Amino acid sequence: MTHEFIQALQRELAPDVFFGEDIPVRFHNDWGGLSPVIPLALVRPRTTEQVSVTLRLCNEFKVPVVPQGGLTGLAGGARPIENGVALSLDRMNGIEEVDTVMATMTVLAGTPLSVIQAKAEEVGLFFGLDLGARDSCVIGGNLATNAGGNRVIRFGMAREHVLGLEVVVPDGTIVRSLNKMLKNNAGYDLKQLFIGSEGTLGVITRAVLRLQAKPAELASAFCGCPDFPSLLELLKSARQGMGSALTSFEVMWPSFYDFMTGKLPDLRRAFKEPHGIYVLIETGGRNAEENRALLEQVLSDALEAGWVSDAVLPSSERETKDLWAVRESVSEYGKLMGPLTAFDVGLPTSAAGRVVDEIEAAMKVRWPDAIALSYGHIGDSNLHLVCNIPSAGNDQPHKEITELVFGSIAREGGTISAEHGIGLLKKPYLKLSRTPEELALMARIKLALDPNNILNTGKVLSV
Amino acid sequence: MTHEFIQALQRELAPDVFFGEDIPVRFHNDWGGLSPVIPLALVRPRTTEQVSVTLRLCNEFKVPVVPQGGLTGLAGGARPIENGVALSLDRMNGIEEVDTVMATMTVLAGTPLSVIQAKAEEVGLFFGLDLGARDSCVIGGNLATNAGGNRVIRFGMAREHVLGLEVVVPDGTIVRSLNKMLKNNAGYDLKQLFIGSEGTLGVITRAVLRLQAKPAELASAFCGCPDFPSLLELLKSARQGMGSALTSFEVMWPSFYDFMTGKLPDLRRAFKEPHGIYVLIETGGRNAEENRALLEQVLSDALEAGWVSDAVLPSSERETKDLWAVRESVSEYGKLMGPLTAFDVGLPTSAAGRVVDEIEAAMKVRWPDAIALSYGHIGDSNLHLVCNIPSAGNDQPHKEITELVFGSIAREGGTISAEHGIGLLKKPYLKLSRTPEELALMARIKLALDPNNILNTGKVLSV
Numbered sequence: 001m002t003h004e005f006i007q008a009l010q011r012e013l014a015p016d017v018f019f020g021e022d023i024p025v026r027f028h029n030d031w032g033g034l035s036p037v038i039p040l041a042l043v044r045p046r047t048t049e050q051v052s053v054t055l056r057l058c059n060e061f062k063v064p065v066v067p068q069g070g071l072t073g074l075a076g077g078a079r080p081i082e083n084g085v086a087l088s089l090d091r092m093n094g095i096e097e098v099d100t101v102m103a104t105m106t107v108l109a110g111t112p113l114s115v116i117q118a119k120a121e122e123v124g125l126f127f128g129l130d131l132g133a134r135d136s137c138v139i140g141g142n143l144a145t146n147a148g149g150n151r152v153i154r155f156g157m158a159r160e161h162v163l164g165l166e167v168v169v170p171d172g173t174i175v176r177s178l179n180k181m182l183k184n185n186a187g188y189d190l191k192q193l194f195i196g197s198e199g200t201l202g203v204i205t206r207a208v209l210r211l212q213a214k215p216a217e218l219a220s221a222f223c224g225c226p227d228f229p230s231l232l233e234l235l236k237s238a239r240q241g242m243g244s245a246l247t248s249f250e251v252m253w254p255s256f257y258d259f260m261t262g263k264l265p266d267l268r269r270a271f272k273e274p275h276g277i278y279v280l281i282e283t284g285g286r287n288a289e290e291n292r293a294l295l296e297q298v299l300s301d302a303l304e305a306g307w308v309s310d311a312v313l314p315s316s317e318r319e320t321k322d323l324w325a326v327r328e329s330v331s332e333y334g335k336l337m338g339p340l341t342a343f344d345v346g347l348p349t350s351a352a353g354r355v356v357d358e359i360e361a362a363m364k365v366r367w368p369d370a371i372a373l374s375y376g377h378i379g380d381s382n383l384h385l386v387c388n389i390p391s392a393g394n395d396q397p398h399k400e401i402t403e404l405v406f407g408s409i410a411r412e413g414g415t416i417s418a419e420h421g422i423g424l425l426k427k428p429y430l431k432l433s434r435t436p437e438e439l440a441l442m443a444r445i446k447l448a449l450d451p452n453n454i455l456n457t458g459k460v461l462s463v
Numbered sequence: 464m465t466h467e468f469i470q471a472l473q474r475e476l477a478p479d480v481f482f483g484e485d486i487p488v489r490f491h492n493d494w495g496g497l498s499p500v501i502p503l504a505l506v507r508p509r510t511t512e513q514v515s516v517t518l519r520l521c522n523e524f525k526v527p528v529v530p531q532g533g534l535t536g537l538a539g540g541a542r543p544i545e546n547g548v549a550l551s552l553d554r555m556n557g558i559e560e561v562d563t564v565m566a567t568m569t570v571l572a573g574t575p576l577s578v579i580q581a582k583a584e585e586v587g588l589f590f591g592l593d594l595g596a597r598d599s600c601v602i603g604g605n606l607a608t609n610a611g612g613n614r615v616i617r618f619g620m621a622r623e624h625v626l627g628l629e630v631v632v633p634d635g636t637i638v639r640s641l642n643k644m645l646k647n648n649a650g651y652d653l654k655q656l657f658i659g660s661e662g663t664l665g666v667i668t669r670a671v672l673r674l675q676a677k678p679a680e681l682a683s684a685f686c687g688c689p690d691f692p693s694l695l696e697l698l699k700s701a702r703q704g705m706g707s708a709l710t711s712f713e714v715m716w717p718s719f720y721d722f723m724t725g726k727l728p729d730l731r732r733a734f735k736e737p738h739g740i741y742v743l744i745e746t747g748g749r750n751a752e753e754n755r756a757l758l759e760q761v762l763s764d765a766l767e768a769g770w771v772s773d774a775v776l777p778s779s780e781r782e783t784k785d786l787w788a789v790r791e792s793v794s795e796y797g798k799l800m801g802p803l804t805a806f807d808v809g810l811p812t813s814a815a816g817r818v819v820d821e822i823e824a825a826m827k828v829r830w831p832d833a834i835a836l837s838y839g840h841i842g843d844s845n846l847h848l849v850c851n852i853p854s855a856g857n858d859q860p861h862k863e864i865t866e867l868v869f870g871s872i873a874r875e876g877g878t879i880s881a882e883h884g885i886g887l888l889k890k891p892y893l894k895l896s897r898t899p900e901e902l903a904l905m906a907r908i909k910l911a912l913d914p915n916n917i918l919n920t921g922k923v924l925s926v
Contacts, residue, residue, distance in 0.1 A: 448911030
């Protein structure tokens with residue numbers, strides 16, 4: 001059977017199918033940190049029709065198939081399956097159309113995010129999605145995982161940047177819904193099914209993206225607040241005072257801020273005195289004066305009300321970069337901390353202060369030398385938490401830490417995955433964030449679209 | 464069998480179930496203009512559990528059930544089915560929670576839109592959805608039909624205002640996904656299935672809505688442009704110059720503008736000279752000066768470039784109202800025109816000028832006395848078109864007009880329904896906007912969720 005399947009792949013897809021040692025190592029894994037897997041075959045299609053052929057064959061022979069984009073996912077969702085096919089979209093790379101009247105761009109799924117961003121800027125527009133992996137990740141993966149990133153508070157998740165999709169469903173049918181219109185209520189909005197389903201329902205091959213007017217200059221301010229309740233008042237006031245000009249509200253707890261500024265000599269602390277909690281506010285007004293005026297108004301009100309103890313309004317690009325450098329130092333974790341257990345959770349914003357205190361304290365009780373650093377896009381209810389137990393060396397108690405953290409999150413009605421998705425790594429915990437009725441409905445949808453359960457089999461949910 | 468079913472309804476739902484003459488006339492129809500239908504029974508539940516009981520019984524006895532909200536839909540989607548049950552959400556009316564930190568509001572499905580808008584303003588926030596029927600329509604219906612309306616260009620369709628839903632699926636299962644977080648990628652985003660599916664997949668009983676910062680004052684300008692290509696340049700320039708401050712771009716063709724200002728003596732024409740096409744631009748900056756500055760900048764550039772021939776910047780609320788009065792005179796159609804064939808179509812913005820010319824001309828060729836008025840939210844690619852053939856009296860050639868208009872739209876890759884949905888009225892034409900593969904996928908989803916096809920049976924699509 002396997003032999004027959006391999007022959008069929010060869011016959012219908014050569015020279016774009018690879019086996020064994022011909023499969024480059026980079027297709028063996030994503031950034032999820034699980035052990036690499038060599039798939040039975042790798043297909044690197046150049047056309048949607050080849051994607052269709054691949055799925056049709058896999059469906060006929062009931063062979064699992066794992067769609068792959070830029071392989072930058074953190075949940076193991078694009079890791080191949082042994083005896084399965086890896087289906088990389090990397091060769092379906094290109095911008096097919098830019099429509100400046102509609103403010104849309106039609107792209108192939110394998111196009112890197114940064115290429116899309118650059119093209120939008122080139123025509124005087126702007127693509128609202130941005131994340132650290134922008135040069136490596138591709139739009140198909142961004143959409144399949146409903147990526148979040150740095151600008152969600154202002155521009156929304158990946159879902160909100162899509163107008164149309166072309167998708168291949170498991171039996172090989174090509175479903176073209178390359179809608180370009182902002183309003184289209186003619187029947188079910190099928191694209192919504194595929195966005196965020198992590199490649200378990202269909203393979204995205206093309207997308208019509210929604211572009212935005214180019215935002216004017218950005219400006220930032222850095223604040224020290226006495227405590228979390230004050231920070232919440234500042235958030236409300238910033239949202240009210242800045243409206244859609246508020247582009248970032250990035251919170252750093254002392255656990256994170258003190259650790260990073262202590263370990264990395266290049267990072268400058270903004271204040272002499274320590275504060276209860278820190279936040280970077282970014283605003284995108286129409287010009288530099290407006291930005292400054294907006295920030296000054298919000299900050300002077302907040303200082304007067306006591307919600308902010310001290311604030312810095314940088315006066316040069318250099319100073320702005322210095323402030324952001326602390327928040328962006330997260331790429332240094334590996335060097336500073338050794339093996340990590342890292343979280344991307346969401347929870348009602350008002351509970352975030354209490355939950356962080358609770359988790360950081362519980363970690364110290366359980367592992368007295370625990371390092372637990374907290375920070376996040378709190379304006380989007382998104383909390384990141386990074387843990388290491390130095391005394392545990394390479395044998396980190398990942399499972400125990402995860403159960404401790406997810407337990408707190410679940411009690412508050414939070415989500416175990418705000419932006420990274422479920423993939424393989426978080427699958428055992430999905431039931432903490434979703435009810436049995438929700439899980440049953442997901443399984444029903446999965447089986448309706450993929451009755452042979454071939455597409456990214458075993459990722460997100462079991463059916 | 465029917466007798467048994469009626470007994471079961473009585474037993475499990477009295478006193479909230481009604482039969483025959485006890486069913487008030489207003490539940491016999493929506494605003495779609497089809498003939499009224501008296502259903503077998505009307506259920507007016509007070510709780511989600513009663514909705515669940517209703518669906519369970521209908522599913523068991525295989526009786527069609529039609530969910531009803533404010534009954535303001537224009538596509539016949541909420542018209543009852545003979546021998547079916549009408550399920551009105553009108554008694555599930557109320558705001559359950561406002562969370563000013565998260566900027567969310569949790570409401571029951573039968574809550575009127577205007578009540579939600581008012582509550583949001585009361586707490587210093589803003590609900591971004593608005594449409595003419597705001598006092599009569601309810602949020603459950605707005606979400607089930609993915610309503611559009613006046614602020615889509617700035618705030619998006621109904622879908623973009625929802626964070627969580629509670630839904631009852633056809634077998635009676637209650638699926639609670641009352642998420643409040645902006646970011647939540649833990650499994651499939653189930654709510655997306657129900658939003659815009661016009662009550663064919665589940666009954667929405669509760670929603671968590673996303674509120675916005677209150678926009679500052681609005682300001683408007685009215686422009687006469689030489690032709691449609693100039694208008695497009697103005698749109699691009701307004702989008703670029705105003706960014707997210709652009710809240711409306713409402714276009715009126717001379718067919719509409721001349722007819723309405725000619726027929727309604729209270730409407731003032733803004734200019735002495737006629738122009739090729741007219742547009743109302745609205746901006747929502749942070750204050751009156753900023754609004755004026757934004758508009759002045761865009762208009763002076765456009766006048767210089769020749770995209771605008773003449774413009775009015777009203778200097779009082781009274782003058783602003785006068786300008787909008789023309790656009791809002793659409794409620795007078797009934798009196799002015801007699802029986803109508805009305806359209807809510809979408810098409811690539813750049814094609815809208817050509818398509819309107821083509822349709823208006825073809826109407827005149829076919830019916831020399833035809834009145835065809837064109838206007839629309841062109842910033843959202845949404846065109847409205849209203850037709851009457853005076854010589855046809857009460858016997859309007861609806862079908863022929865529809866085929867003529869939808870034919871043009873389909874050729875341009877447009878949509879036969881931008882915001883009103885498909886319901887019953889547009890169902891025969893859905894295939895003009897969607898491919899066979901898309902229709903097959905919709906049917907597959909419908910049957911997966913509603914295997915007995917009881918929920919709003921025969922609306923949107925046949926399975």
